[in-house]
Amino acid sequence: MHPPRTQAVPPSAAADSARAEPEPESALSDELRAVRPGLLMPYAAELPGARAAVLTRLWRGLVYDPLPWIRRREPGRDGLTLHLADGRRLHGPHADPYATTAYVTELHLDGTAYASAPGLITALAVPGAAAFAAELHHSTASLALARANQPPDDGAWPTTAWQWEQRIVDGHPYHPNCRSRPGFSVAEQLAYAPEHRPVVALDLASLRRDDCLVTGEWPDRLRDGDRVLIPVHPWQSAHVLGKADRPTAREKIAAHPLMSLRTLAPASAAHGVTAHIKTALSARLTSSVRDISVYSIATSETVSAFADALSARLDGLLYITRTLGAVTADSPDLAAVLRESPETYAAPESGERVIPVAALATTSLPRSLAWLADFARLALAACLRLLDLGVALEAHGQNLLVVLSPANAPVRLVYRDLADIRISPARLARHGIPVPPLTGRLITDDDTALRRKLFGSLVAGALGATAGSAPALRGALSTAVRDLPRTPDLDALLTEPLPTKALTLMRLSPEASGDRWTTLPNLLTSPC
Structure with a gap:
């Protein structure tokens, strides 16, 4: 069975795609002009580096993922050539699957240079390319925004754990969607994303106890008589929850967003909560929609107790944070977990x-x-x-x-x-x-x-x-x-070869559920 044939793009159109500023990048500029004009120049200055960072991650996926429209990969003195099913050739540098610095500034498709990941994916025109290109646009623009909004590095180390969390500016080190946040406006990224260092006011949804599944110990301060107060991310309140489920409690919890964006550390002991709060966030970040399944809530207490007991066998090498309490309104869109x-x-x-x-x-x-x-x-x-x-x-x-x-x-x-x-x-x-x-x-x-x-x-x-x-x-x-x-x-x-998620294949196969895998050369038996 032959791989599906890709659709060629006329060279003139490909060249225009390579040269033009992608629309989402300029759209972000327009939003910045309205909400934070002082970041316009830093954002523009960071765009070339962001394009290279995302293109480097994409090249890793093209080289190592089992993509059906790549027939073979041929190393040469000056780099690596991918032979596509439709006869075209894609050329780039030798790939280091563990590199975390951007070393790919352009890739050549049948002689046309592409300096941006979305432009290249659009020109490849493979199944799933249009949706993936849109995600890559978001990733590139959001990464440039993240880098543009960083304070000067004074060399000092953070003094709190949540500040360490917010130092990870570039997101996932190997995923082309390292900073893809479709559905988030610029104002929302600045207000909620950890790399922008905001304090987020979590809403509290008040629901009848009988309408909720509660496991573990849910704090008394997050109860109101026969009602349960569920912390809700404000993005979720605004974009996902229906009118009947939207938060009704007036109180809010001020918290610092951690690496995952939807998990936050309370800024104080408001409502008696000092544990980290994992909220449902029904947006696609990198590969997954970040809701909280009812299965996770139902099993959380059992899994936590089991893991806590098992970690006692590790002689102090590793500890596992306990899940203190979890609640769901029988919906992955309205749930929360309190974690040590x-x-x-x-x-x-x-x-x-x-x-x-x-x-x-x-x-x-x-x-x-x-x-x-x-x-x-x-x-x-x-x-x-x-x-x-x-x-x-x-x-x-x-x-x-x-x-x-x-x-x-x-x-x-x-x-x-x-x-x-x-x-x-x-x-x-x-x-x-x-x-x-x-x-x-x-x-x-x-x-x-x-x-x-x-x-x-x-x-x-x-x-x-x-x-x-x-x-x-x-x-x-x-x-x-x-x-x-x-x-x-x-x-x-x-x-054996080292397994790793085929992140690019997964985003080009949105109809397939679950993880897809590939392998990397074993470093201890063969060079990359």
């Missing part, structure tokens, strides 16, 4: 600090191979031990945090957000661990699925992005694995 703060597992009085792994790249720490190897050893030791016991974490740079000593040595890990882990009853049983009473998507005994979940998030994601390049990651891993106990999972990591 990762700071619970650090001792600030002794000089310890908790940093999301994604924020490590904003420091000088990963530049030291010795430090990077120590961090990789800690992360692999903890997560492989947990995998052997029967749990695969989705340990990417947002969910995984590291506790640093006063000397900035990595001493322990903290993991948050249990909504998408995987649990193996067979592995638990081998270790004599009681299997939690759970069914559904969290449960699997498939070794491939378990290893994809962990290796794709931790190694191809968190460790790769912290290292920032294939040579740095290879050096750290080759040192770190020497001291790890051999298990079948470690053997797979050492010898």
Whole structure:
């Protein structure tokens, strides 16, 4: 069966697409002129770098994702050529799948240069291209806006955990939709996105207790007689909830948005809430719509208690934040989760600090191979031990945090957000661990699925992005694995291609549900 034939674009049209400023980028300029004119010049100055950053991420996907309209990939002295099903050729530099700096400034399609990801995808005209191009426009424009609105770097490290969260300006290190926020106006991005450092006023929806599913301990201060108060993101209130479900309580909770945008840290103990608040946000950010499934709420207490007990077996290497309470109005669009703060597992009085792994790249720490190897050893030791016991974490740079000593040595890990882990009853049983009473998507005994979940998030994601390049990651891993106990999972990591999500394929296949996967060359057995 042959791959579907792509539709060619006339060279003149392709050249015009490559030269013209994409409309969403100029549309964002028009909005900026109305709401924050002082950012117009910085935004324009950041656009070329944002285009290169998104184009670099797209090139990674084109090189490594199993796209049906790419017949073969041919390396040469001056780079890599992709041979398309319709006979065209796309040429670019040799690809480093772990690079986090923009090294692709243009790609050449049959001799025409493209300096922007949406322009290239439009010219490729493959199935799903139009919708993906629109997302890439949003990603490029929003990334330029994020970079334009940063304060001068004074070299000082943040003093609070939420400030660390807001240092991740560029979003997902490998996703072309790293900053795609369709449905958000410029004013809403400035008001709600963590990289813009706002304080968000969360609404409170007041619903009858009998109309809600509540698990765990929901605080008394978020109750009103026989009614439950559900924190609601203001974007959700404005754009998603129907009139009957819109918040009616007058009180609000001031909070700092964290990396995921929809999870926030209360600015004070208003309403007796100090835990992090995960809200439903029915917008597509990167790949997924960020609502909260009824399944997640129904299983949250059981999963949290199970994970908390299991982490006690890890000898202090890794702690898992507890889900304190969760509620849903029987709808993924109206739900909230209260989660323990990762700071619970650090001792600030002794000089310890908790940093999301994604924020490590904003420091000088990963530049030291010795430090990077120590961090990789800690992360692999903890997560492989947990995998052997029967749990695969989705340990990417947002969910995984590291506790640093006063000397900035990595001493322990903290993991948050249990909504998408995987649990193996067979592995638990081998270790004599009681299997939690759970069914559904969290449960699997498939070794491939378990290893994809962990290796794709931790190694191809968190460790790769912290290292920032294939040579740095290879050096750290080759040192770190020497001291790890051999298990079948470690053997797979050492010898098999590394699984990673096929992020570009997923956005070009919107009709397919669930994750799609590809593999990267194993750094310990072959060069990239």
